[in-house]
Amino acid sequence: MDTEGTSTSTEKDRMAATESAVNILAQGKRNMVCGEIPTAVNQFQEACRILSKAYGETAKECADAYFCYGQALLDLARMENGVLGNALQGVPDTDDESAEQKDEQFEKADLKEEGERTEEEGERTEESGDEREGEDAEGEEGTEEEGEATEEEAVATEGEAGETTSQDGSQDGENPDDVSNLQLAWEMLELAKLIYSKDESREAKLRAAESHLKLGEVSLETEQYEEAIKDLNRCLEIQKELLEADNRLLAETYYQLGLAYCFNKNFTESTESYRAAIKVIEDRVANLNKVLEAATEEERETSDFDHPVYKAKKEIGELREILPDITAKIEDVEDERKNLGDLKNLAKEALGGLSSSSEDREHKEEKPREEDREVKAASDISHLIKRKVPRKSEDVDDDTAKKAKSDEDGAGDTPKENGRREQEEKREEDMETRS
Template sequence: MSQKNAKEKLRRNRMNDATNQLKVMVLSYNPTLSSRLDKPDILEQAVKLMSSLSDSSKQHYQNGYNAGFKSASTMFLNIRSMPLFPASVMAHPPTLPPAPLLYQNFNLFPSIAPCPNLNPVYRPSVDFARPVTASVDGKPNKDFEEGLNQDEMVAAMSTHMAAGHSAKLKRDGGTAIGEFSKAVELAVRVYGKVDTESFEPYYQYGSSLLDYAIFKQYIEKLPAPTEGFYAEGHEAETIADTEGVNTAEAGAEEMETSYAVEEKDESTATAIEKENPDEKKESDDATLANTAIEVLKTARYICERQDIEDPKWQRRTASVLGCLGTLSIMTKKFEEAVEDLEQAIKLLKPLEDTDRVISFMYVEVAGSHLVLKQFDKAVENYEAAYALLNARLEAIKDQKDNKDGGPDILMELKGLEVLVKDLKGAIDNAKDTATDAKKKAAKRPPPLTGDTEVESKKQKPDDPTEAAPAASEASPVKVPASTPVAEASGL
């Protein structure tokens, strides 16, 4: 066997292991995709994207945040793709064409759903958790425009906004955050913090921070490799050639050695970088979420100062409320999430072309009600989302029958069929959960009332020696083990 054939065999074996590992990861994250993952087109897409990765990138993938994760995470998002709503959600930038439809699947708790507008390999060299200012820690900030007059600052703000939108379309979330941060600072200097012209920079900056926070949360919930070539402890493969393969074997061993050296170097760097990983992660996540909340609350305040009857500002207000609702879910403030999302739904209902967005919000509200153990309300919101998407599905079918639809219509039809089916399953699960909860509540002993306590005192014997066995035999009142707070913390 030649060295070329040996390398090809090694590559092919790794591809098979990588494909199997991908299936395990996808199914463990979302079992509802089991019926789709074995379809030739889906699996072919996975293999094609996996094959585009270098071996070092594949090795990096198992370690989480590092250089090889960009292509791997893009592949994972593509495998999970389903039509739902445009990536830019409701408010497209007025100076740019709408982003292409980027799709994602429903989850019972969409706060952990992947956000398509992000570059996961981004490593910020500056702190983007606050707008760029003229000085940082008392030192001049080279990224800030100094000595500009008002017209020049307006032009610079437009440039940063355009660059931010462009970065979003390219899924480069880190660059988008930096550009929108600079635009916010310039808008405040030119127009003031709560001026109408400052809304767009604030909203884009806050939504980009939210996107980044969602993606971080999504990545952290990915299961670690448990089997296949990239599982921990896997030994290097040995390729033997019965007709004299000393050269091929040496080549294969050299490849394996290079991968091992890369992994060792990366592990060492990671160990040095992370002294207190848990504390740092919690602090970073809290800072990111809190900054996004502050920025979006400013955007909401700007909206409240406008004419709420204007459809343009209704959409903008609903966009901000939707972002704040998602942030509340991420920070486990489910009551606030329900309040913000229901207000956003109310604003969007009279408007056109909002069915998909409203249906997504209904699912988020339903997920929050599930955590709060308000099962009947969860069922109600799931059914509302189902009704909207089912109506859209019927309309798409009519377009297909009339031959009015192109490839986009057919793609949307296929995705909607899966979504409607998944929503139907979510409704059934919520109903079953509600029924089980009612049965458990009926079996639970009633709490002690004042009359019961008085009666128990009257029946208590005077002799303490007689009271002891009775107390030991009494069964205590059972308190439910899970509470809304406990359940929320397990998300």
């Protein structure tokens, strides 16, 4: 794409560019309907390049091309990544095919070169065979060794060349400046939204709302749920302002909003969004049934695709097929809410069990200590004993024993009684001495 903000093209060039771009856009939209997404992406890209060069990148003439290009890139990313059940089926992988073709070409070239080398070696062998007829066995052995060494060097040389080629190929194949399809889709849709937002017409506002919707879908794919909710709510605001209450676009926005809320774990908001989508669809079906009731029998049996009655019948069938899917989504949200609640309860129980077990351990550790203190206190009677009586032993002599005994016997006597006892003991000792 041209990076210039403005264009210096003449009016004639712009008219030619517009005509060419319109044709390319029509082809791209047709390929989108047919499922040829990669082809449509290339066509939309070319249309963007033509228009931006003719009018400038931020011109309102480029908005539709930007939007189509971004939407196609989003669908292509979904196909490649297999997101939301969209698998890449029946879409040729040009890169793989070109790689296979290159491999086949290299194999053919190698076979051809190998054949040519074989023929040349055969010719050289025949010529050298005639010359080596008179050589001795020692010369033949030397020639064979040299031949083997030559072959080994050739194999090593080919291996090094092949390794260099593969490394160069991998380096050439990797481009750090490459942008993913989702990132490029976001940029294109954001640019389209900005251009539409500058226009105050009803059509431009609705296109801006649709750009917000696609931006929300891109954010869902990249798991940026807060951004998705923001864009989808903005889309819903614009649509509520400009569309009838039973418009299917409102139901689609409510549905995407329900997805975003569910992924963001806002289960209550998700359920409300899904139920709002169901209400829009039910209102739409009721209004379409009124059209059928007012139609004649002949109009009801019409096969004209453009007839309002035929369109009403077809749309009723489509909407009735959508309702069970949205109802199933509500059930999924409730299951998700329940599972999350169960996980939270299990986490609380686990944490409660850990805390209670730790408290029990602490209680068990503290309780024996209290009992030990009680037993120790009960067995400690030192405060009841006033003095300690020395125990008799073999090493204690008689005098010491007597003194201890006298002390024990005289314990508690008055000083007068103690003096009388000392006099009697002294008298007894004197009598024993005289005798």
